[in-house]
Each structure stands twice: as structure tokens, then as C-alpha cells.
Amino acid sequence: MKQARSLRIRIFLVENGIILAFILLVVALTFSSEFFLTGPNIRNVLRQASINGLLAIGMTFVILTAGIDLSVGSVLAFGGMIAAIFASSSLGEQYPLYVALPMGLAAGAMLGMVNGSLVAFFRVPPFVVTLGMLSIARGLTLISSDGMPVSRLSPEYIYVGQGMVAGIPVPVLIFFGVLGLAWLLLYQTPFGRYVYAVGGNEEAARISGVNTRMVKFTVYAISGCLAALGGIILSARTTAGLPQAGVAYELDAIAAVVIGGTSLAGGQGRLFGTLIGVLIIAVVNNGLDLLGVSAYYQLTFKGAIIVAAVLLDSMRQR
Amino acid sequence: MTFPVGRSDVATSEAAMPPQSGLILDVQGISKRFPGVQALSDVSIQVRPGTVHALVGENGAGKSTLMKILIGWHRRDRGEITLKGQVVDFHEPKQALDAGISIIQQELSAIGDMSIAENLFLGREPRRAGAFIDYPGMNALAKDAMAELELDLDPWQKMKTLSVAQMQLVEIAKAISYEADIIIMDEPTSALGDREIEHLMASIRKLKARGTGIIYISHKLEEVFEIADEVTVLRDGHHIASMPTGETDRDGLIRLMIGREAKGFPKTNTPTTQPLLEVEQLTREGEFRDVSFTLHKGEILGVFGLMGAGKSELLNALFSVTRATSGSVTFQGKRLRARYPSQAMRNNMALITEDRKATGLILPMSVRDNMAISTLGRHTRFGFVSALGVGRVVSSMSRDLDVRMASPRQLVKFLSGGNQQKVVLGRWLLTKPSLLMLDEPTRGIDIGAKAEIYRFMSEFVDQGKGIVLASSELPEVLGMSDRILVMKAGRMAGILSREQASEEAVMQLAV
Ligand SMILES: Nc1ncnc2c1ncn2[C@@H]1O[C@H](COP(=O)(O)OP(=O)(O)O)[C@@H](O)[C@H]1O
């Protein structure tokens, strides 16, 4: 009886080692910095986590199908830029939020669909397609803004990045809202099962009547759309659409997914793991800031965490 | 002959095409070419409702390809398919499913990280509120579908936790649960035990009574004669014959399949008395215990046991894939101290594993690369591999083993099971082993390739080498072994000499 209990605890720990690591991290930081566990700092961490979080959710869908999306950083910049252009007076008049927002999202989704069609219908390897898109989307951003920041955004637009509802930053609300929707989609609808099935065994999925191409197409569209949403939040927070926004953001997004235990080989992983991965990255950044560690060391340290997480995972597989 | 009721489209189309009545499926003149191989040439097959039509032929004869054309997986080059009186042309498996054709694939196609229920209902999940999966409903349906085959598993269980036999049963249950008009079963029993096969036969009879047409592909001719009404023989992509099963017999079918007279087991030589491999009290905690035997030069030792008896585990320990917890192994007079397979290999041992796809072959690589990969060192000069040298040994080995392929550059994944097995065999033979351990070497392999592998085994031990043959096919073990070690639940139940060994004597020990 007691033995069975301890075994179950052990299994839980192995399966959820990443959660344990996260808790330890939080405890350690609480003791080393009195500022860490305060309302303003928590709010700050979450606000920073929310943009990477949106990218990582999209990335989870893509990676579950055994794909990859390297273009999210650039697509983020493009979506944010398009929305900012509509929300500023660049086009002669300032469009309201309900125009600017959908325009930005549609721009991102469109680039995602281009990725998706090339991967799904033309069978170009995702790595190549999205590497190309990384460059294309950045170029489109520079073209559409003439390489200059787009500022003087409408106040309602800026609210999306800086506003608060009941003491919670709007980006955080958006992130958790999207997380909830993604959870529903992934675990409660057939589409979510198809995402796992395509990554787990594409041939079997197709024989079972699953439209595997449509599934692949859709995950890239989702990723593009969520990247644009991240871009909108970022431009609203910085009160300008910046042509160089989001450079190298794909790395943190992929890192969060991988730290969260999702297999790059597809078919295996959890959205909850991604959430933890996103939080770990945000807390590490924040904690190293609080401890006064230089940004150079931060980068090195973060890389080490990613490798350690994957190492942990491969040990668990054995 | 009548059609199953409840399908209005059948009635109308039947009226439109009266001469076709009596057939649920009429496949005419199908041809299909893959790069480098004509997989099918002008093949026809007809299925009547409520009957089982068996499709037999050696590996690579084109059976699976024909089925994949039927379900819209491959496109055909020529030919016409008439389903329930209507000419159909499927581009996607989904269209075939919707039109009433379901399939049990030859290759297990489970999605490991999804539950049994999710696998069973993939692509047609019961929903609530139009959008969300109805998990309780789906699990209940899954229970029902499994009960059809007397399979009692928790629908929530992840597919990867099942045994191979259970996975296969789940796939059978899945194909049946579509309530299709035509069910294709491509070697459904390759991983099943006798009891499970009986359950399958029982549900096939139920399906027949319901008017379902079944296409049944199997290498086990006993099954064909037990269940099939008609049989079609393919050889090298050609349609050889179709007839009622009553008008032929086992030998007749084999003759048609291989185009020559069938031979039995070619075991002829007698072993020497010089020991090659001495195993004493070998134990691996939790897997097997106190196994002792001596293998002599020139001997084939059969290892028989039911699933889970510990045969594969024993071979893995002998080859240092796993480490024995106690006991000793003496090989060619020297105490074996290998800790890794690579060391066992250097000691001239070879192990051909049970699952050639997962642990034997590198599927997206060519025949040549697969065969040469263990012995590249021999063809390397100054760090570079000599393509010429490799090409030569691979060609001669492929000829010795009669590997049927378009060229040595053909990717292994495009070969039939029997030829894939020969590639694995060829790779190990190039290492020049003096002890060969074979784990289920003929599983899923047709009679022709089987006979060739048996012949090869005989020649191998004739040279004073030794073979350990682990198999759950009793005729094979009885036919090929000089002695038989019977295992039961991880222990040695006994060793029988060729004279003592009979089907009954072995089974007595095994169960
Ligand atoms: N996808 C493919 N690409 C190329 N060749 C193939 C493919 N599938 C099967 N073949 C070849 O077609 C022939 C028939 O194979 P198959 O239909 O699998 O035979 P069977 O099911 O009767 O064993 C074989 O020579 C095989 O190598």
C-alpha cells in the first residue's frame, strides 16, 4: 500500500519533473530577492511571458504535427506593423481598433497560410518554408513601413498593450484567453486529435479518413495568426510598430515548447507543458535581471536550461 | 445473391447495370507501376456480398498494392473499379471509407500516444454540441467495438502500452466498426495467437451473415481454407488464378503461388559434438531464470515458447543488448565478457531481431547502404569508403540470398517483407558470424521467401557454424531444429532432441 504510493509519487515526479524544476526556481528566487514575489513583479513577469506565450501556443500546434515554424518572429513584426499602420494616421486617417486588430491578425494568418500551403500541399519541408518566410516577412515589414517606426497610435490601441483590467494586464488576459481556447481546440475537438494523429502517424491518420493536409495547413495558419496577435500586443506596449520587432523570438518560443516536454518528432506533448516552459523562461529572465546578472550571461544560462530540459526528457524516455 | 438492405443507392445503380448484379465489388484490369517495379499487371478480382475472398501470393506479389489502390491510397495506371454497381475513382482513403470500404492495414498503424478509443474513432469522433468530442460516448462505443472480438481493455489506455497482438485486435475492431460493405483484411493475424484468431474467425462469420464482403489476405493457408469462399492467387503482380476454395487444396495453392512444387524443411546435416556456445544458469531478473544449454558446431537449436515466455529476452542477453544478472556464457571456448552488442558482434555473433522495421533496417536508406553498414570498415582506405568494394560484396550477397529488388540503390522501405528480411540477413552475414541468432525470422514472410531462408540456414550450419532459432511457429521449430529448448514463463521447461520432439511433446512443456 505504502509502497504503491511512493511508486506513484516517483512516477509523478518523473513525469512532471519540469513542474518541480519550476517550483524550485520560484522558491530559490523568492529567497534570493525580496522583490521577486511581489505583485508588481509578478505582473511584470506575466506581461513579458504573454507574447512569447502566444508564439509558443502556435508553435505547440505546429511541433505536434512534427513541423516547425521559424518565421514567427518576423510574422509577429509584420502583423504588428500592419495593425499599427491602421491604428496610426499613416493611411490618412486613424482606423478604430475593430479594424486595425483584424487587419493585423489577417496579415499574420495569411503569411501562416502561405507556410501551410507550401508544407501541406506542395510538401516542402517546414524548416525550409518557414526559414524562407522568416526573411520574406521581415522584408514585407520593412517595405510596408519604409523601414521606419510607425508611431502615434490611437489610445484604444495602446490599451491592448498597456491597459489593466482588475489589476491584471490586458496582454496577460489575452494570453490566458487564447490558452483556454487552444486547450479546448486541442483536447476537446476532433481537430485537436488530428493534430496529434498527424504527428504520431500521418499515414494511419490519412487511412482513417483524416484530411491530413488540411490539418497541417491549419496549424501554420494558427501559428501565423497568434504571432500577429503577439506583434499587435508588442507594438501597443511599445506604442509603435517597429520594423525590427521580434528578431529571434522564434528561439524562445521553440525553447518553451521543448522545455515543456513536447517532442520535436511530433505526436507527443502537452499544452500545459508549454505553459510551464513559457513561465520558466520568463522567470529565468526576470530572476537574472533581479540578481543583476549581465545580459550576456543570461543568454548563456538560458541556452543551458534548454539543453538541460531536453536532456531530462531523453532520460525520462529511457 | 442479394445486397445488404438499407442502401438505396444500391438499388438504383443495380437497375442501371443489371449484368453486374451479384457482385459488390468488381475490379478489372488494374495495372500499377512504381519506379523500377511493375507492381501489378492487369489484375482483376470480384467479391460477392456475404463472402470471403482470399488473396494469396508471395511477398511482393502485389496484394497490398492492389488493396491500397482500392482505398484510394495509390493511383492506378489502368483498370476500372466498380463498387455496388457504380464505377468509382477514389483519390483519398476518406472517399473509400465514405463509400463503404474499410481496411485493416498490413503494417500496424496505431498512434501510440493516443488512447484506444481515440484510435478507434479517429476521423469520426462522436460529438456533442456539434464541435466537441463526446469522450464518454466514444469510450462506450469503443468498449462495444472491442467486445466484438472479446477484447476487454480500458478505452482510455494509451495505444503504446498495448502488446502487438492487442494493437492488432484494436485495428481489426476498428475496421469492423465502420460497418462497411467491404472490409479488407491485409494479414490481420500476423501477431495473433490461436485464441485471438478464433475470435476473429467468429466475427468474420457474423459479418458474412450480415452480407459484408471481405477480402482476406494471409500467408497462413489454414486460415484461407477455414474461412474463404473464393481465392485469388497473384504472382509477381500477375493474376494467376481465381477459384472457389473448395476446388483446390493447400499444395495446389502453393504451387500456383510460387510456380513450382513446394518443399518441406531442408534440414539434413547432423551436428558435431564440439561445443560452440555454452550457457550456464543464465538469469536476468524479471525476464528469465537459470537457462543452461550447449550449442554444438553445426547445430540448430530451436527455442520455443508462447508469447511472453522470454525467448527474445534470452537472445537479447546473449547478444549483450541487455545484461544478464547472473550466470555465464562461454563462446568458442572463451568466457564471453561482452557488454555491448558491438562487442558481441566483434566476437562473431549476430542477432536478427524480431521487429525488422524498428530495430533491423534503416528504411529510408538503400539496400546497399543497409547491407554494408556494419562492415564499412573493411572497405575503407585512408578514411574513405570504396564504393566499388561495397558494391561488389553487396551485389554478390544479394545474389546469394536472391533479394528481389530493382537495384541495390532501391530504398529498403519499398521492398516486400521477405526481401527486407533478406537484406537484414545479408548485413549480418557480411560480418562473417559463427553464431547466428534468429528471432522470429519468418514472421510475415511468404512461403517462397521462407523456404529460401530455411535453405540458407541449413547451408550456414553445414559450414560448422551454429544457429539459435527462436520462433513461435511450431512447424518451423520442429522442422528446422536439431534440438528444441522449450521455455515457459521465463524458465527452461526442457530440451527435446529431434527424435523426442513432436508437436504434442513441445506443447506439453510450453503450456
Ligand atoms: N510505395 C511503393 N513504392 C515503390 N514500390 C513499391 C511501393 N509499395 C510496394 N512496392 C513494390 O511493389 C511490389 C508489390 O508489393 P506489395 O503490394 O507490398 O506486395 P505484397 O503485399 O503482395 O507482399 C513489390 O515489389 C514492392 O517492392
Ligand SMILES: [Mg+2]
Ligand atoms: Mg503486403
